[in-house]
Amino acid sequence: MRFEELDIETLKHIGTEETNAQARALAQGRRVQNLYRLPNRLLGTIRDEETFQVEVKIEDDQLSYECSCPQVEGGEVCSHVLALLWAWVEEPGRFLNQTELKDHLKKYSKKELVDIILNLSERVPNVRGILKEEDQGLEDILESIDRVMEETSGDSPALADAENKLRQAQVRADRLAQSGYLAEARSIYFYLLDNILSLEERLQKFFSPELKKELFEEYCQFIHEDRQLEKELVQQEIEQLESRSPTFRSDLDLAEIKRELNLSG
Numbered sequence: 001m002r003f004e005e006l007d008i009e010t011l012k013h014i015g016t017e018e019t020n021a022q023a024r025a026l027a028q029g030r031r032v033q034n035l036y037r038l039p040n041r042l043l044g045t046i047r048d049e050e051t052f053q054v055e056v057k058i059e060d061d062q063l064s065y066e067c068s069c070p071q072v073e074g075g076e077v078c079s080h081v082l083a084l085l086w087a088w089v090e091e092p093g094r095f096l097n098q099t100e101l102k103d104h105l106k107k108y109s110k111k112e113l114v115d116i117i118l119n120l121s122e123r124v125p126n127v128r129g130i131l132k133e134e135d136q137g138l139e140d141i142l143e144s145i146d147r148v149m150e151e152t153s154g155d156s157p158a159l160a161d162a163e164n165k166l167r168q169a170q171v172r173a174d175r176l177a178q179s180g181y182l183a184e185a186r187s188i189y190f191y192l193l194d195n196i197l198s199l200e201e202r203l204q205k206f207f208s209p210e211l212k213k214e215l216f217e218e219y220c221q222f223i224h225e226d227r228q229l230e231k232e233l234v235q236q237e238i239e240q241l242e243s244r245s246p247t248f249r250s251d252l253d254l255a256e257i258k259r260e261l262n263l264s265g
């Protein structure tokens, strides 16, 4: 399924008559705002009695949705999700299209882009928080990982929450890598892996295997790509990972990476 294939008939199948009527009223009353179209997602803000953030996704031909309202119970779609879809079906032109935006932005000079971002940071308070995070160096990122680990050590740790926060450190590491700071990116990945293994050991609980697998693959990738690789440092990192409990590090093929690097031990 593609967003272009959605029509009023589909919407009537997704929600009840009543929800659809509410949704349509929201859409037509322009209560659906900040509309954004990404290749496989639609985003919007719904101003009902309160303001809700809505996201609709198409993945593997499946439509899925999220809304920040408490209405979503028993898997039934809420009027806000439907309102976003009504806005899409009836007025797709109101959506900011990411693909077009990207093409558009590419035509701007660097100075123009800088002006746009500076302007945004004055006008949109949230942008300041995001830019402040972007401004972080290696130390800040490692500290943010420490903080997540501390928060997660309590009595009833929420590993899913922790995982989301750690993913933010991962995103920042990737950005460092894209700017050519491979050693820094690698050390963040190492730090993430080592802290995750240590926390798992302590709590006797597992993070998702995908997270560890992904982190380890990227970690190895940074090792392969780095032409100025500090082998001794990497050796220490791998020894450190090896010192963690086999129960939790069994998904990581440390022997393989050692062979590749001709590391001793």
Ligand SMILES: [Zn+2]
Pocket (backbone or CB within 6 Å): 052, 067, 068, 069, 070, 071, 072, 078, 079, 080, 081
């Ligand atoms: Zn909702």
